[in-house]
Amino acid sequence: MGVPLAALSAVLPTTAADTLTHATRAAAVIAAGVAVARRRNGWALIVAVCAAWVVLSAVTGPGLPMLLPYPAVAAGLVWLSRSGGPVAPGLLVDAAVITGAAAIGGWLIVQPTGGSTGLAYVVLDLLLVAAALRLVGFGGRPPPAQLMLTAAVAALVGGDLLHALGAPAYPLHTLWTVGVAAAALHPASDRRPRGRSGPVAVSPRRLAVFAVLALTVPVAPALVEDAPATALVPGFLGAGVALLLVVRLAMLASLVGKTAEALAYTRAQREALRNELTHRANHDPLTGLASRAALTARLNGPQRQGSLVLFDLDGFAEINDAHGHETGDALLMEVAGRLRTVFRNTMLARLGGDEFAVLCRGDAEAAARRALAALRPAYRIGPRELHVTASAGMVRISNPAEALRDADLALDAAKTTGRDRLVLFRPELKEALLRRSTLAGGLRNALDRGELELHFQPVVELATGRIVAAEALLRWRYGGEQVPPVQFVPLAEQTGLIVPIGWWAMREACAQAARWFSRHGVAVTVNVSAHQLREEGFAEGVLDTLSAAGAPGEALIIEVTESVLITDAGSTRAALERLRSEGVRVAVDDFGTGYSSLSYLMSLPVDVLKLDRAFVAPEHEHRQYAITGAVLQLAAVLDLVTIAEGVEGDGQARALTRLKCPLAQGYLYSPPVPAPIIDALLDP
Numbered sequence: 001m002g003v004p005l006a007a008l009s010a011v012l013p014t015t016a017a018d019t020l021t022h023a024t025r026a027a028a029v030i031a032a033g034v035a036v037a038r039r040r041n042g043w044a045l046i047v048a049v050c051a052a053w054v055v056l057s058a059v060t061g062p063g064l065p066m067l068l069p070y071p072a073v074a075a076g077l078v079w080l081s082r083s084g085g086p087v088a089p090g091l092l093v094d095a096a097v098i099t100g101a102a103a104i105g106g107w108l109i110v111q112p113t114g115g116s117t118g119l120a121y122v123v124l125d126l127l128l129v130a131a132a133l134r135l136v137g138f139g140g141r142p143p144p145a146q147l148m149l150t151a152a153v154a155a156l157v158g159g160d161l162l163h164a165l166g167a168p169a170y171p172l173h174t175l176w177t178v179g180v181a182a183a184a185l186h187p188a189s190d191r192r193p194r195g196r197s198g199p200v201a202v203s204p205r206r207l208a209v210f211a212v213l214a215l216t217v218p219v220a221p222a223l224v225e226d227a228p229a230t231a232l233v234p235g236f237l238g239a240g241v242a243l244l245l246v247v248r249l250a251m252l253a254s255l256v257g258k259t260a261e262a263l264a265y266t267r268a269q270r271e272a273l274r275n276e277l278t279h280r281a282n283h284d285p286l287t288g289l290a291s292r293a294a295l296t297a298r299l300n301g302p303q304r305q306g307s308l309v310l311f312d313l314d315g316f317a318e319i320n321d322a323h324g325h326e327t328g329d330a331l332l333m334e335v336a337g338r339l340r341t342v343f344r345n346t347m348l349a350r351l352g353g354d355e356f357a358v359l360c361r362g363d364a365e366a367a368a369r370r371a372l373a374a375l376r377p378a379y380r381i382g383p384r385e386l387h388v389t390a391s392a393g394m395v396r397i398s399n400p401a402e403a404l405r406d407a408d409l410a411l412d413a414a415k416t417t418g419r420d421r422l423v424l425f426r427p428e429l430k431e432a433l434l435r436r437s438t439l440a441g442g443l444r445n446a447l448d449r450g451e452l453e454l455h456f457q458p459v460v461e462l463a464t465g466r467i468v469a470a471e472a473l474l475r476w477r478y479g480g481e482q483v484p485p486v487q488f489v490p491l492a493e494q495t496g497l498i499v500p501i502g503w504w505a506m507r508e509a510c511a512q513a514a515r516w517f518s519r520h521g522v523a524v525t526v527n528v529s530a531h532q533l534r535e536e537g538f539a540e541g542v543l544d545t546l547s548a549a550g551a552p553g554e555a556l557i558i559e560v561t562e563s564v565l566i567t568d569a570g571s572t573r574a575a576l577e578r579l580r581s582e583g584v585r586v587a588v589d590d591f592g593t594g595y596s597s598l599s600y601l602m603s604l605p606v607d608v609l610k611l612d613r614a615f616v617a618p619e620h621e622h623r624q625y626a627i628t629g630a631v632l633q634l635a636a637v638l639d640l641v642t643i644a645e646g647v648e649g650d651g652q653a654r655a656l657t658r659l660k661c662p663l664a665q666g667y668l669y670s671p672p673v674p675a676p677i678i679d680a681l682l683d684p
Contacts, residue, residue, distance in 0.1 A: 002028055002178030006171045021174050025054045028181035035184040042079030043184055046149070049073050050180045057173070070124035077131035077153070080146065125157040145186035152179025286329055287336035290349035295357055298347055299400040307364035309394045310407045311339070311371065313354035314419040319386060330381045331388065342371040357407070368392050368422050376420075391415045395425035409433055440491050442478050447504055451477055454508050455672035458681065459525070459643055459665045462657045467682060469557065470516070471525045471665065472509040473672045474501070493529060502532040506542065510549035510556060512675050517555035520682050525557040525587060530564045539578035546584075553583025557608060562588050565604050576605040587643070601638055609635050613646025616656070616666075629659045636660075 005024045009017040032047040049072040056069070132153045136142045142150075152175065159172030282294040290298075299308075313335065320328040332354065339348055339356060346360040360367060372390055379386045393410025397403045406425045409432075414423040446452050452474060459469035476483045492498040506526055513524035532538065546556060558579060565572065565588065576586050587608035588601070601609075615628045628644075635642045644656050647666030656664060670681065 002181070003175065006174040006178065009171055009174060021171075022054075022058050024174050025057070025177040028177040029054050032177075032181035032184040035181075042076040045079060046073055046076035046180060047184055049076065050177055054177060067124055070128060073153075074124075074127045074131040077128070077135050077149075080149075081131075081135040125160050128153050128157060145183045148179055148183035148186060152176050152183060155179055284350040287333055287350050289336055289356070290347055292349065292351045292357075295347065295349040295351070295359065296404070298359060299397075299403055305397065306359060306361040307394055307396050308403045308407045309358045309360070309364055309368045309371075309392055310351075310404075310411045311356040311358070311368075311375075311390045311392050312411055312415065313375075314389045314391055314415070316354040316388060319388065323381075323384065323386075327381050327384065327386075331379055331386060334379050334381070335375060335388075335390075338374045339371055342367060342374050357404075364394060364396075365422070365424070368394055372420065372422060389420035391419045392422040393425065394422060406430065436487075436491060439478070439483065439488055440495055443476070443488055443491055443495070443497055446476060446478065447500065452501065452504065453477075453674070454505060454512075455674055456512070456524070456678045457665060457672040458670050458678065459663055460669050462653060462661060462664050465669075467520070467522055467678075468663065469523045469525055470512075470678055471559070471672075472505060472512070472527075474505060475672075493531065496531065498529045499532050499535065502529055503541070503545075506545050507549070510545050510551050512678075513546075513555035514549045514551035516678070516682065517551060522682065523555050523557050523585075525559050527559045527589065530561075533560060533564060533572055533575065539575040542579060542584065543582055546582075553579070554585075557585045557587050559587045559589040559610070562591055565606070573605060580605055580607070590645075601635075601640065606640065608641045608643060610643045610645055610665075611661075613666075616644050616646050616652050625655055625659060628656075628661075632659055632661055 002024055005020060009020045009024070012020060029047070029051045033051065036043045036047050049069040052072075053069040132150045135146055136150050155172045156176040159169035159176065162172060163169035282291055282297075283289065284291050316328065316331070319331060332350075335354075335356070336348075336350065339358070343358050343360055346358060349357045349359075351357050358364075358368075358371075372392060375388070375390045379388065391411060391414035393407045393412070393414050395403055395406040395410060406429075409429040410423045410425040413429055414421050417423070442451075454472045455475050456470040456472055458467045459471065460467055474485055474489065476485075476488050478488075489498070492501055506528075509524045509526045513522075516522040516524065535541075542556070542558070543553070546553060558576070560572075560576075580586060585607040586605055587610055588606050589610050590612045591609045609631075611628065611631065615624070615631065632642055641663065642661055643663040643665055644661050645665050647653055647656065647664045647668045649668060652666075653664060653668060670677075
């Protein structure tokens, strides 16, 4: 409404125009005052100054008192510009450039009048122009309210210029108050300007403004009245030079802008790479599940409750070996999918290989059993139908730092006790681990400390009771206690210590065999591990040990398990044949617990069968002894000597005698004893 009223005042008679002008200005100031009544910012200052300006214009008219509000208006504009954050230095330079150009034009307009008041108006108007340009400038897109306020300032400055030229100025001055009121009433008047603190870009709009200034400013003084004609030449030359400088600076700014864009692109690429590396570190690339690192970070974080479940696929290595890694990877992705269907809204991770982990709350045990059931059905991988189960270990988290280790102990227990089952962590598992760790550490120094010794168990003829051989058995006394072989022998196998311990036992056994065989014809049987048997030069090492002890090959019997003979037949045959060629006999230990196939015995280098105690049943077990009798008859046909192990009662001995078993070994005759006791038995 203020715009048509201001236009109307320009055509009305003087008295009516004055009345309409004062009324419009007063109404605008009142409306603006209502809008900013509760604000304490630049808007309130500008409206208050505008009200004072309206009062002064009505009371005093044009003159020096009207100049007093100008600095306050400039301060209000600066206050508003600061509310949007710091202003980029480039925008301040833009404001200074345009203000300087406006100063030249203002001087050319006012100077001919020669009035000091006009000059003061020019200076203060330039102050308002600088403040308004600082508010809006060329950066970002200012809110509409600030654009309206800037337009109001332009109306005020334009009115002042008209007044200096002697033309009516009150319509534009009225638009000044109307513009302030409209801006204060606008809904976006409280919105802060954005995009004004970053680097100033080289935009076509900015270049156009600078180009116009470069052309007009040098020429303007030469165009004023009474200026010498010779001033046109340097004016135009100056304009050309200024324009070239603008172009050159634009090129430089463009180069700087492209460099900044390249740097920004490089930073973005580096950030993307960092994010990608972080994602890869926290996710399994095959299944997309969380990684071990992510699981560990979660366990070390604020997570203090819930349960940790580890899953390990049973027989996955065989599937990988038989069908290739591509099939194995496809199977792992299928397994991950099935686990996702069971464990929703919880952390599911792949720790590596075929091991998965779940960190969950609620009834984790029931969920883990559902997961085991979900993993049992067949998997269709291409043309193949594969079957795989899983073992699981679970721990309820009380100490996050030990949760992974405890769950892994439970998982090992599940795989050891039969697979395809869930085992909950128990403190005994940790105690067993500490026990194994302690024993493994002690076993490394057992030979140096002289803690190992050999005991011997006699092998006797069932018909006469005569001792014909003795089995060498390892014993370990550690820390004042006798450690059972069932505990330390597997540890020696796992740590590789079985090889040096085995050679020590071979030397000790051959030393005893040299004495007993020369005096009584008693041979010594020595158990040989698969690790030792696979060593290059094993046969020559045994023969050298026999030679050093002064014992013939017939004094030694090498005991190996049937599983080693079957699975490593190619690699062990040459070594065993070499030993047999020197008189060393080969015995199959614990026959009946592995493959138990006599067809293998027809082609393997074997001299002695040692029947497992499972074949030596109580005397009344006729069905069991029928099987034992059949084995004895087939062994006799193959010209193999048979030794029955685990004979503990007279009834067992009588039954084996009836079956014509030639040799026996067990507690009925003697437990494993030190060598001096065997000496006493041989020399009663």
